[in-house]
Amino acid sequence: MNLSEPHLRSILANVMIGGVLLAAILMLVGGVVYLVDNPLAKPGDRTFSGEPADLRHPVDIVRDAMTGHTASIIQLGVLILLFNPLIRVGFSAVGFAAGRDPLYTAISIAVFIVLSLSFFI
């Protein structure tokens, strides 16, 4: 696999667009359901309190989204959006490795590690 091949770039492009679309759909569905459930709630964003713990951790977000918790469904859309660049860099690492390019495989992996650490530390 080599990223200079047009059809492979095209596959990666489709994966990225698919990710954005899926994220947008989840945010839209979650947002509409949230509005139906809370039509008169006052927005609480004027003062900062920080989000509750269950909207901060990827594992909690996925678990709560599965049970239909609307804020978690929106947050799952956000998570999918955030994983998009991670996939982009991971795909590059594989592409460079397959093209027998050790320097850029290493650079891609280093960037991938920085991204992963920021998600999971």
Place this chain on the structure above:
Amino acid sequence: MNDISFDFAIALAAFVAGLIGSLIGLGGGIIITPILVLGFGIDIRYAMGAALASVIATSSGAAAAYLRDGISNMRIGLFLCLATTLGAVGGAMLAGVLNTAILSLVFGLALLATAAISLRKSPDTSEITLPETPIAKSLRLDDEYPAGHIYHVQGVVPGFSVMVIAGVLSGLLGIGSGAFKVLAMDQIMRIPFKVTTTTSNFMIGVTAAASVGIYLKNGYLDPVLVYPVALGVLGGSFLGARLINVVPTGVLKLIFMVAIVFIGVQMILRGFHINL
């Protein structure tokens, strides 16, 4: 105002920010955060979180489109992402300890710098053949654009250093910091402009992702604010990309740079607790 009209107003503002951003070549992030803070009274940390999420959305869409044409230079992009992601992690951690007044102040200064960078003319390198540099050669950064014309990348070390700063600003302020990335690649590294903008687009999403994980942990990502902002910006930039060859962007750019300077000054004043 109840949630429905409030959310709708935010989505509309985000849509306009995304539209203008894509027409004048700025990300939505640097426009939407001041609108949320100054116009809607939202805490700057929530505004930054929502803006950063929308930056990733638009960058992913645009990067996907550019990926197909193969103009962006993946090696330059990934090499410089080392600088921006490390900077972004540092910036996002810094955002967690600074108070909102300082964040407003720095944001205002970044807006003024963005306007100054955007109004600067880029050097025309198309006719000049620049010499090969040893460090660019060993990193194999040089490539071909347009077809048949090899470009030699200059100033790798200063360019990389500016990218660290671009990364810090991205994490600190929740912006894509595209203007700073373009400055480094275009003016310092002398990479052809088309390659610069497409590579910058690839990098913006990756840089933003480095800090957004920390924003998530610090509780800056409020789903109820993120969804109208991200969907609005995404829709606006989608429309903007289709209008870019129809609308005269030169005049538009000038008008909005004036607006950005005005907003920048307001954000700085807000940092000093002066509200106009």
